[in-house]
Amino acid sequence: MYQYEYPHFAIATDVALFTLLGDELKLLLIRRRGAPFKGSWALPGGFLRTDDATLEECAARELSEEAGVSGFFLEQLYTFGDQGRDPRERVISVAYYALVPGEGLTLTARTDADAAAWFPADALPELAFDHAQIIQLARQRLASKLDYSTVAFQFLPDEFALSDLQRVYEAVKGEQLDKRNFRKFILGLGLVEPTGNERRGGPSRPAKLYRAKTGHRLEYFR
Amino acid sequence: MYQYEYPHFAIATDVALFTLLGDELKLLLIRRRGAPFKGSWALPGGFLRTDDATLEECAARELSEEAGVSGFFLEQLYTFGDQGRDPRERVISVAYYALVPGEGLTLTARTDADAAAWFPADALPELAFDHAQIIQLARQRLASKLDYSTVAFQFLPDEFALSDLQRVYEAVKGEQLDKRNFRKFILGLGLVEPTGNERRGGPSRPAKLYRAKTGHRLEYFR
Secondary structure (H helix, E strand, C coil), rough: CEECCCCCCEHHHHHHHHEECCEEEEEEEEECCCCCCCCCCEECCCECCCCCCCHHHHHHHHHHHHHCCCCCCCCCCHHHHHCCCCCCEEEEEEEEECCCCCCCCCCCCCCCEEEEEEEEECCCEEECCHHCCCCCCCCHHHHHCCCCCCCHHCCCCEEHHHHHHHHHHHHHHCCCCHHHHHHHHHHHCCCCEEEEEECCCCCCCCEEEEECCCCCCCCCCC | CCCECCCCCCEEEHHHEEEEEEEEEEEEEEEEECCCCCCCCCCEEEEECCCCCHHHHHHHHHHHHHHHHCCCCEEEEEEEHHHHHCCCCEEEEEEEEEEEECCCCCCCCCCCEEEEEECCCCCCCCCCHHHHHHHHHHHHHHHHHCCCCCHHHCCCCCCCCHHHHHHHHHHHCCCCHHHHHHHHHHHHHHEEEEEEEEEEECCCEEEEEECCCCCCCECCCC
């Protein structure tokens, strides 16, 4: 047992991990192995341990333990701490959002999860706790960050066509964009450079490939 | 004593409250009555109580208890939870920033504070805990929010001259702005309207007074 002189609380981290598969924005959910909300879909997450040096470390550990995912971009989103958000006791959840390129990623459900799966971000099942609210805030943050940061590159491999980048913007914002205007916007920012390679295949002409000058470091452009 | 089956943690909220006095951005600090960092200046804040229904309520209560301030705008900033940030035990601090019009505000130090005072945001004393880091992040957030939200109105009374609003932008950003360009920017946003009143006094011609169309509700303009 753990004893304290004053009331203490349980701290958890929950992570909304997004990727792009095909043209679709996907969110990772796990199915809960235990109570409460046993059998419900939820965000991966769990309690802070005394050996987690930081909150980020807790979030990354849970994502890896419950879904076998690594190599993601991770940023703090918001902390949820209202009374009653967890039926067991007061749990303060420090929520994160995370992004990962979708290609070649495999999920492995473990520990507190008996399944881990990608869901279309626009067609989620009923969710445990206040996780629907966390996801809504994560999508808003992500959509607005596209307008002033290089966050979109976190969905892409090191080398990509401008049409790949456009698909990220379209999927996250949920709207079609004009190809010429989009290219002008991206090239005007001066954040990408051609790698000299092309992608062939399919009936259309070869696509020039680019890389982000800043790599996967997040930059703000206004 | 409070007993738990798993490790629990102390949750605190800390608040960086800014105001404008004259042309200067000011930050509220309290002097700590007790250990640790007894006698040091720190952000007002304190531990979450079981009867605080939300984290916001805890932050607002502490600001009122320790400095006698009310009527402020309050928004969550970031959660700090690294090991070692508090010498007593692991304390997770949900940090907030708050804004209040400076005119007619009086401070009253109480409870855990033996003094409460406004400091120039650019000339702060040495601070307890990681509060210098919290303040730095709050200033960054505030400066960037000026560019896409109506957050600046939170520093002003209901009726203000455009030069008052310009002083807010200049103080927060730490740079002089061109008067004509600033007026064009603000009027172009369509967020203010003339009240029909003027402010007289001093050698310059009377200043037209405006109000925010949205009142003190935070709006995003791009």
